[in-house]
Amino acid sequence: MLVLTRKKGESLIIGEGVEITIVDISEGKVRIAIDAPKEVQIIRSEVKKGIEDENKSATSEAAIDQLKKLKKTSKK
Amino acid sequence: MKLTTTNFGEIDIDESALINFEEGIPGFENVRRFALLQDDEMIVDWLQGIDEDIAFPVINPFAVKEDYEFKIPEGDINKLKIDRHEDILIYSIVVIPEDIKDIRTNLQAPIIINAKEKLGKQIILDDRYPLRYEFYEKVGA
Numbered sequence: 550m551l552v553l554t555r556k557k558g559e560s561l562i563i564g565e566g567v568e569i570t571i572v573d574i575s576e577g578k579v580r581i582a583i584d585a586p587k588e589v590q591i592i593r594s595e596v597k598k599g600i601e602d603e604n605k606s607a608t609s610e611a612a613i614d615q616l617k618k619l620k621k622t623s624k625k
Numbered sequence: 626m627k628l629t630t631t632n633f634g635e636i637d638i639d640e641s642a643l644i645n646f647e648e649g650i651p652g653f654e655n656v657r658r659f660a661l662l663q664d665d666e667m668i669v670d671w672l673q674g675i676d677e678d679i680a681f682p683v684i685n686p687f688a689v690k691e692d693y694e695f696k697i698p699e700g701d702i703n704k705l706k707i708d709r710h711e712d713i714l715i716y717s718i719v720v721i722p723e724d725i726k727d728i729r730t731n732l733q734a735p736i737i738i739n740a741k742e743k744l745g746k747q748i749i750l751d752d753r754y755p756l757r758y759e760f761y762e763k764v765g766a
Contacts (some may be wrong), residue, residue: 588700601652
């Protein structure tokens with residue numbers, strides 16, 4: 550993994566068209582500005598992790614017998 | 626083709642109807658091919674993995690959240706080769722816990738399927754909709 554140091558106001562470029570600028574640093578937080586083509590999606594890591602965990606719950610917990618108690622009418 | 630599954634036993638699958646998730650599904654990146662099993666007896670349909678025996682229960686999110694709406698990000702429209710909205714199927718993944726009253730679905734990351742191209746992807750929306758949306762009162766007996 551590449552680790553590098555940037556100061557407030559400095560930036561770096563990743564691949565083609567993604568530029569990350571350090572906007573502000575204070576009280577243990579860093580504000581960053583990201584300039585990227587609109588087809589590049591930017592997601593907070595914890596959001597992705599939450600979705601992975603929820604997907605794992607969906608495949609492991611499926612209580613099919615419980616499901617049969619529910620009404621079918623509201624499906625479509 | 627015949628497929629042996631944990632949830633449904635041995636089932637017959639039409640290979641030409643398989644849906645390709647080219648990036649897998651978050652947490653299951655190695656599973657690329659899925660069959661959509663429509664189940665007339667249950668409130669959910671199922672996305673059954675072909676490369677691995679996993680099954681996601683999925684629901685029509687608009688049935689449990691009437692005012693659900695979102696824009697598919699442009700990058701995803703390109704990846705799924707979408708050019709007509711009639712070709713799209715939208716689902717959200719359901720978690721069915723032992724206590725059925727806690728049944729919930731993921732409105733933050735719906736599944737988009739381009740039925741014409743047989744391409745699918747779980748897309749990630751902004752934070753407007755919850756990861757865990759409980760909907761028992763919409764379907765409870």
